[in-house]
Amino acid sequence: MSIGNSPEDDRPSIGRALQQARIAAGLTVEEVSSSTRVRIPIVHAIEDDDFSRSGGDVYARGHIRMLARAVRLEPDPLIAQFDAEHGGRPAPTPAAPLFEAERIRSEPRRPNWTAAMVAAIVAVIGFVGFTLFNGDDDSGTAQVAEGSTPDKTTPEPTTTTKPADPKPVPSESAIAAAPRDKVTVKLSATERKSWISAKDHNGRQLFDGILLPGDSKTFQDNERVDLVLGDAGAIELFVNGKKVDDRFEPGQVERLSYTKGDPEVG
Structure with missing residues (x-):
């Protein structure tokens, strides 16, 4: 007993269907490539049912969809036929940001209380020594006559330089x-x-x-x-x-x- 072919076996291949529709629409491969921005070698390959030049199943589906619309074919049946012949559409994977630089946080420094106390003690000793030294020097200094004032020198005029205007920060x-x-x-x-x-x-x-x-x-x-x-x-x-x-x-x-x-x- 012989078994007849199913309707699916009688349908043309994806590439053959696109080629027939293009010829029926009176379009050349160059015109289809120009309207879809799919390169000419890829159009020829797809019409020969060679999807290896598309760069993967995702891009192949996109190329089939654009070519079908350019030659006035319904793209969904061709996409379904492609999925049936190439193992179906892959399950979506959760996207994650790529090339995200890892931020490194520096540990906060603890205050060095020992060093602070030593510095304070040294400052106090230096201040006391300076005061005693100046007190001894005051006893031998000559007294200034009453009513006389020390000569005051006229300070030279100072000029201020205006800071340069900051350069604008480049933006988007x-x-x-x-x-x-x-x-x-x-x-x-x-x-x-x-x-x-x-x-x-x-x-x-x-x-x-x-x-x-x-x-x-x-x-x-x-x-x-x-x-x-x-x-x-x-x-x-x-x-x-x-x-x-x-x-x-x-x-x-x-x-x-x-x-x-x-x-x-x-």
Whole structure:
């Protein structure tokens, strides 16, 4: 007795479904990459059902969601199909602030009463000796004639130097004057926490951790800053002193790169 295929076996793969929808919408891979900011090699890989270039299951889900919306597909069934084929969505883990410096408190010093008593005794002995010595000297001093007053020297006029005005302390608003020969990126978490990753143009890690609500991070490089935002909708972004007005949705994963100059161009 033969068993027929289930409807799930007849459905196309995730990559095949995205490719068919893109072709039906009359879009090229370059146009989909430009509208979603998913790099062209990653779009090709996903359409070939190769999710290894996405950087993990979390980013793969985000890429599938953005590509599906770009080609006018409902993303939820594709996400469910991905979870079924890759072991399901991992359980969330409680986030903890990373790179938190441990504060070291110094132990309060106990007063040294012995040293204080010795110092007091020495001060008393010195004062008594000084008084007796001055009393003996007064008996041999000449008396000043009545009515005469010692000459008073005119004090030289003193000049006061006006202290220099203190230099202003740089604040977060100083990013508005970002140097033109560098790229400066500032991230601020608004209402929710978000995992972020930042690298310089050499691929060196600048930061990899959780940005809590109200926290900010500023990164600077001579050529380029590469970002990965785990929840782009929770991040307010300033690049080279200019606010980036992109409206990211909550939970949306974004990979961004910025260079010197206008962030719309970088």
